[in-house]
Amino acid sequence: MPMGERESFENLMLPLLDSLYRAARALTGSEHDARDLVQTAYVKALGSFRRFRPGTNEKAWMMRILRNTWIDQLRHRKVAGPVVPIEEALLAARDLVAEPVEARDFQQAMEQFSDAEVIAALGELPESQRMALYLSDVEGLSQDEVAEVLDIAVGTVKSRVSRARALLRERLTAYAQDMGFVGRLR
Amino acid sequence: MTHLSNEQIEQVLQMPEMAPEHLQSCPLCQGRLAEAEAMRSRLRRAFGALQPDDLLAEQVRAGLRRHQPRWWHRIARGSVVRVAAMLVLGVVLLVAVPVAGPWLQPTTAHGAHAELVQIHQANLLPHMELHAGSSPEDVASYFKRELGLEPAMPQLGVGMALRGCCVAYFRDRPVGSYVVESDRGVISVIVLPDSVDSLEMSGTVNRGGRTYRTGTFARSHVAAVEANGYTYAAVGEVEAEWLIELLETALNVEPA
Numbered sequence: 256m257p258m259g260e261r262e263s264f265e266n267l268m269l270p271l272l273d274s275l276y277r278a279a280r281a282l283t284g285s286e287h288d289a290r291d292l293v294q295t296a297y298v299k300a301l302g303s304f305r306r307f308r309p310g311t312n313e314k315a316w317m318m319r320i321l322r323n324t325w326i327d328q329l330r331h332r333k334v335a336g337p338v339v340p341i342e343e344a345l346l347a348a349r350d351l352v353a354e355p356v357e358a359r360d361f362q363q364a365m366e367q368f369s370d371a372e373v374i375a376a377l378g379e380l381p382e383s384q385r386m387a388l389y390l391s392d393v394e395g396l397s398q399d400e401v402a403e404v405l406d407i408a409v410g411t412v413k414s415r416v417s418r419a420r421a422l423l424r425e426r427l428t429a430y431a432q433d434m435g436f437v438g439r440l441r
Numbered sequence: 442m443t444h445l446s447n448e449q450i451e452q453v454l455q456m457p458e459m460a461p462e463h464l465q466s467c468p469l470c471q472g473r474l475a476e477a478e479a480m481r482s483r484l485r486r487a488f489g490a491l492q493p494d495d496l497l498a499e500q501v502r503a504g505l506r507r508h509q510p511r512w513w514h515r516i517a518r519g520s521v522v523r524v525a526a527m528l529v530l531g532v533v534l535l536v537a538v539p540v541a542g543p544w545l546q547p548t549t550a551h552g553a554h555a556e557l558v559q560i561h562q563a564n565l566l567p568h569m570e571l572h573a574g575s576s577p578e579d580v581a582s583y584f585k586r587e588l589g590l591e592p593a594m595p596q597l598g599v600g601m602a603l604r605g606c607c608v609a610y611f612r613d614r615p616v617g618s619y620v621v622e623s624d625r626g627v628i629s630v631i632v633l634p635d636s637v638d639s640l641e642m643s644g645t646v647n648r649g650g651r652t653y654r655t656g657t658f659a660r661s662h663v664a665a666v667e668a669n670g671y672t673y674a675a676v677g678e679v680e681a682e683w684l685i686e687l688l689e690t691a692l693n694v695e696p697a
Contacts, residue, residue, distance in 0.1 A: 269501070276491065290493070302625070368483075389484070394539050
């Protein structure tokens with residue numbers, strides 16, 4: 256690897272470390288796994304850097320490698336899916352059925368959740384929906400870019416994000432009602 | 442009045458300037474949009490609080506410094522140990538010729554590369570138990586004991602680790618396969634007594650005086666080459682070109 260090439264890679268991609276780490280947390284649900292995943296993904300990305308074309312969205316490019324690396328790691332571990340630690344309260348909330356609440360009440364309730372609770376609730380969503388919502392909302396990728404990262408059609412991105420948002424709302428609402436953050440409509 | 446669909450709400454969230462007229466006069470849809478915006482904002486704040494420590498950046502940099510993505514460049518640079526390893530493998534290949542020659546009988550080819558991909562996929566299954574030899578020598582010994590095969594073994598220390606090997610079945614006969622972990626993912630190398638032509642794969646790549654055959658099935662690629670009495674088929678979810686390079690270098694296949 257010529258020195259200049261690695262320097263170019265580092266200059267372009269290392270500023271994305273925070274984003275990749277957060278995405279890795281969203282994917283894996285664990286700090287340890289996220290750190291391991293990020294390191295492996297960077298090494299893989301360096302190996303593929305010659306195929307990186309100027310003008311490509313580097314964040315989307317790295318996110319795609321990160322996700323593919325995670326899929327590879329799951330295969331290596333011979334497990335069916337990520338093990339996501341979830342707080343006990345949210346585990347209990349999973350079985351609750353959310354009753355309708357006013358939009359305003361829901362927005363207020365969201366402010367009462369801790370960051371960890373919000374992240375854990377997102378972690379309960381199916382991976383395909385979780386990452387579509389994460390990449391769209393948190394990373395601010397366009398629907399085209401999310402489609403590229405997840406290797407799906409743009410129309411599928413829209414439906415996944417939409418379903419993920421509805422499911423997350425349901426989970427958070429159930430939890431908020433259980434905790435008494437919001438009342439019921441009836 | 443037709444309210445916006447959930448997907449339209451997502452569209453507006455991404456491109457507010459494309460908001461339909463309906464939104465301006467519908468409090469219900471305005472509320473739904475506001476709720477989606479609030480959720481997006483809350484998610485951003487929650488994840489924004491997650492910051493990696495400085496150690497992770499150092500670990501990433503260290504990993505990049507250690508990495509040699511074009512692992513065959515190491516061989517090109519050459520070291521006494523590597524050259525010696527190549528010579529040893531060359532001797533192994535020479536010994537293998539008389540042993541495996543009679544095996545090279547053409548057989549029915551239909552769906553051969555699909556069968557190879559299935560072997561690879563079976564290697565990835567959680568319950569697949571591989572003979573986890575700690576070294577190529579262990580694996581070579583296993584192959585000889587179980588199958589009477591003496592194929593070339595992958596060179597380690599060139600960006601690859603040997604995960605293990607196992608006996609598979611191809612065309613209702615036992616064959617050997619070993620699994621390597623590379624920086625491009627998991628690759629199965631299946632050692633066959635069949636001729637490469639009998640696999641009837643459509644792609645052809647000539648490289649270094651040899652003819653590699655390539656095929657694709659179920660998102661996996663296969664590259665196969667005949668060398669000194671065996672056909673080596675590399676299978677993985679990476680492009681065939683890379684598999685050919687792996688066969689060329691990792692197996693140190695000498696031109697016929």
